[in-house]
Amino acid sequence: MATASNLGFPRIGANRELKTYLENYWNGHANDETFYEHTSKLRIKHWKLQKSAGIQHIPSYDAPYYDHVLDVLELFSLIPFRFRHLDGLTQYFAMARGLSTSVEQIPAMEMTKWFDTNYHHITPEFEKDMHPQLNHNKVKERYLEALQYDIQTRPVIVGPLTLFQLGKSYESIDHSLFLQQLIEAYHELLNELAAIHIPWIQIDEPIFPLNQQDDFYDMAEKTYTLLSKNSPKILFTTYFSQLNKNALACLKSLPCHGIHLDCVRGDYTPDTIASLAKEKEAISLGVVNGRNIWRADLKHILSYLTICSEKLDHEKLMIAPSCSLLHVPVDASLEEKIDPHLHTWLAYAVEKLGEVRILTKALSEGSASVNTALSENQHILQDKRQHPDLHKKELRARMANIKKEDTIRQTSFRERRTLQQKKLKLPLFPCTTIGSFPQTKEIRRVRSDFRKRKIPAHEYEQIIQKETTKVINFQEDLGMNVLVHGESERNDMVEYFGEQLEGFFSTQHGWVQSYGSRCVKPPVIFADIMRPTPMTVKWISYAQSLTELPVKGMLTGPTTIMQWSFVRDDIPRSEVARQLALAIRDEIYDLEKAGISIIQVDEPAFREALPLQRSQWNEYIQWSTECFRLATSGVADDTQIHTHMCYSEFNDFIEAITKLDADVISIESSRSGMELLKAFTTVAYPNAIGPGIYDIHSPNIPDQEHMYRLLKDALRVLDKEQLWVNPDCGLKTRKWKEVRPSLQNMVAAAQQLREEYM
Template identity: 50%
Template sequence: MSTYSIATATLGTPRIGPRRELKFALESYWAGKLSEADLQETAVELRAKNWERQKARGIDRIPSNDFTFYDHVLDTAVMVGAIPEAYGWDGGAVPLSTYFAMARGNEQVPALEMTKWFDTNYHYMVPEFSPDQTFRLASAKPVDEFKEAKALGHHTRPVLLGPVTFLALGKSMDGGLDPIALIDRLVPVYAELLGRLAEAGADWVQIDEPCLVLDLDEGTRQAIRATYQALAKAVPSLKIMLTTYFGALGDNLETALSLPVAGLHVDLVRAPDQLDAVAKGLRPGQVLSLGAIDGRNIWRADLVHILDRVEPVVAQRGKARIEIAPSCSLLHVPVDLDQEDALDEELKSWLAFSLQKMDELAALGKALRSGRLSAAPEIEAAAKALEARAASPRVHDRAVAARAAAVTPDMARRARPFAERRKKQQASLGLPSFPTTTIGSFPQTTEVRKARAANNRGELAETEYVAFLRKETESAIRWQEEIGIDVLVHGEFERNDMVQYFGEKLAGYAFTKHAWVQSYGSRCVRPPVIFGDVSRPEPMTVEWARFAQSLTDRPMKGMLTGPVTMLQWSFVRDDMDRSDVCRQIALALRDEVTDLEQAGIRIIQVDEPALREGLPLRRADWPTYLDWTVECFRLSTSGVADTTQIHTHMCYAEFNDIIEAIGAMDADVISIETSRSKMELLEAFTAYAYPNEIGPGIYDIHSPRVPTVADMRELLAKATDRLDTAQIWVNPDCGLKTRKWEEVRPALEKMVETARAFRASAEAAE
């Protein structure tokens, strides 16, 4: 790799392609319409174009091995042979069928557990380890992709998930095993891989250890020290750029500085105050990678501010020992702002997507190498955009600010405690034991998507579109009645996305057409952009809820996305504290909740799947976050009568961390994902003696596999071992939007059958 004076680097880039090419190829492959060879060819093309785009934008340190078919943590598990026995791996080359079985499950085995990647909305597959775990180099993917890039003329810096973080993210299949204890078995595999990379011609490798921004015990710190001493000794010719992100090194700084690595990357967006301590502590010959451009948000960078901050460090350390990079991988932002045609030019001028962030990196590199005058046009354009945004009347609304300032503590409290509300709700709703329901959405079929697209293009009149949606809604309600679901949902056929649908109806939000980011696998989302003060101009869901309830005598749930999730799953303005933005959203939703109640909806679900993912990575910061997030949820839901039952939903989270906050939310019913963990996640609720009602999911909706009645009975039996039967609701893990009706129908029929069997047993025992 050539030597640069101030090198620019990316730590990873979006994998999906500018037009979601990977998503469509994967889904065609899974549907049997695309061969494995053609899928691999698509991957080759995507990687080649991605490397070329970075080179054209002036990036000096271009990564390889940042591409994956599904998830980079899953790739690492496969690479080191951490493949559970259930997947039938014979120890040879790992077939793509095995890889996707671990990701998605199949008719024989369920998928691995899935959870959020640190505090982002990206999901990773949780590795599983056993006490007799062995590791071996089962895949040479990092070497293969380095060679692939080299053949195209790109000398890349391969990216690896660090061995300590990999183990820390994993799950022990034996409760007594600390995965970090396996580090001595894993390090030789990494050493072998690094040796093969060096033989292939690599001179640098990027190893990501984001666990270094977490609260670590001394045992984990020692594992980190021993790991990098061993790797440096095993392959001394290969330079390691140790990469940290999502926060400050804090009390792990001394450990990071002690490691025998050639470079250290730090996040200066999340933790700008760590720069001086890091720069002072590094050895003279080490490279300091400055994560100065926000890799997780889409606002244009303040280039002047960045230069003011980093120029003294560059002068101190010398230009040859500095890299300018994003704070983290650009995986978390869309690909290219230039192809976005749903935003007005003013708003677009405030933004930067992945490719535009590379332009910002190039401008910073130019300014730091040759002086600010050399990048004067770029710096001036950025400054003007920032000034225009700050002065725009679109951003601030005095009425919204005044309302938020007038919030009182009583507004975030229900009138009476749960025990009293429960009696009134039981009398009003008349539900049986083990009541059945679903989380909200039903399959968005090809017909539904085509109708929506035609309506958006103006090819299907609004009256015809509404008539189509009403027909779909009534059909779903009649089917739910037929199979015997107790609390119905209307199916959400009119909704495009659980955040976008609401954001489109709120002031202060903007929406894109092509700004896709990966959530997991082929699942891509377009996060809304919160650019200004948020308010609700008019009701958002009331008419659909009223229509749905008019079709049935059974309770119909009103369905809303909660304020914390609306915040977390959006690109949030960076000129205001996130808690203040969330409070504005909560007040807008409060209006919707009370309007639903007035429209005759007696059960209202306010989903908060993102509450746990937003938890700060350091425990010392948890109380402040949980205080304002719980307050915002309660602010949105506490304006109703005792007889109105408030539900919430959470999924793919470690509830132990936030169980007291979940209790403080005071929802009458919470539904949670528990099927992949086989009800292990309920342990937090039982240890806490959670008093309210719970719907532990007994059907994994993220897998195409249709569970059997025996599967569901086993899970529900485990739930009854942990909870009072009077607390238990029966439901799937999550919404059914992404599934097919041929999967959903038999699964829900079996779910109802399971609930009825337990109901009968409970009644017989009385």
């Protein structure tokens, strides 16, 4: 009989309880004991929910306080030297957020995207004197905690191959020896779990599909040969990508008891499934999409599973989501304000577990046992396909008439720079920020009250005008050269636009974790996208009226809006991005017409959206860069186009960024030690660039000397005319008491540099 399985459950809670617990703890409103008690109750609630949903393989150790990679670093004593004098939660959160006290400033560890998702993980730092060894065994603790409630779980942990390849070493280490010690530490963990008779452990190796070399597969076989000795049964878990033939061959012979395949991102024939399952005790098929929020086509999936089941023993089959449900919201039944028609299309984590259970029951007891559920599912999908707003003739005609010249700026950057400088008259090393300024509880309350119609429009606008004026005056007083309006009217850089574009709808409870306590609520793209009216002109124009200095128009780019939304699944993503590009192009036209001379089109997800398989890179780069240029190429030569990117590894991607042809690009770089500068030693980036010198993801306040040194590092590979001065990212999540001194120091560092080069 097939079994229902889950790989991971959202950690934040249906009402973002984890966010509340974290922020209460960080703000001193809860002690360690209270924090532990609350987070334990949340874990138990989620285990009980999964059990009641009929899931037979329930994950544990999948609910970290901050990040699952950080948990593994703590588990195996992989603590960078600068944190070792700390302990407990103080140490744990210092690694994630940094530590700022009257006696010390400790920078946080770097964060980067978890493969091609919008979740951010802590990047492991490997040091010469590190010796991986099992620390406090929280994997065992979580298992025993669930067992107290008669819930049998399957612990889940990031595997050694993935952890090792995600890490960075800033000093020379013996990588071979380090990996061997790491594997031995994992083996010790598995031995301890076997000693208390844990039946299965899920080891996640998402690095496995990514076009590895032969020596990687040799290492995988050696690693799991050791790990499988005196161990619980190992479910070797891959996701996010198709396995190539070399990976499949390795997986077939790998000494593990079961394997999980992502059958949404990967296309595996029933014969391939049967071949892989031949020597295994179990094969887990991830057939329900763990990364989107649409109802699955259960009839289609069941047809595939039925053929697979005919080729192997039913007892071996586990039915599961494609990956952890970390990437979707918790419970669609909580959504009360969505059009009832659209609401039926949604499947959050709870509903996806229901789909897993329906498929499992159909395989085990026959499709007749779930006939009502299958019929209802097909009715919903048919209704979705026939929705009248899906396709707009006017938009389709416009897209068909896009010409090559619409995607190219007509003059070179060198010519444009001369015209822009004549117009803007900026100094060397111009100072700016990325867009948003701190959003206080009061501002968030005002936005919420306006949305709920508790305050009239004129009162709301007066408050936003006052806040915008405050932000403009603050920047002028600091000595900034290019200003921003602060974005106090915006809830989120994607959701804000989704609320104003046709083809989107917003949710109330569609929250997902981005990192730590940071949650985002992606808008939902369900139909063709059009811009009915200007979206940003009113507030940007108001800000510009307050100052003689240039104020940037602030937009989010087409690829990022798409990547950070839940996207319709009936047309190619490239087509969705082109529709968005046309909407942004129209907005840029209106901003320029309103007298805005600098327009920033943020693309922080540009690198993140790159396919994991290199064989698919060229196609993505072609359409994504074309979409950016389609959005930005309709402006005059003296209008300056900026873009911004963050959390990105650019060293193998710099040529694609060059193709965007933005006049100025700002990039997150301070937390990675300006590592992106390595790219410019081999590729001469032609346009202007602002490598971030203020890490806004940490409460630490960088001093002038630190930022000055980072700018000097940048000038080793950039010309002085190219270099801009800016933070890593927007300042929305920081407090004013952190932002004021940090930006003062940043402006002072730029002025110090100007005095050297004048």
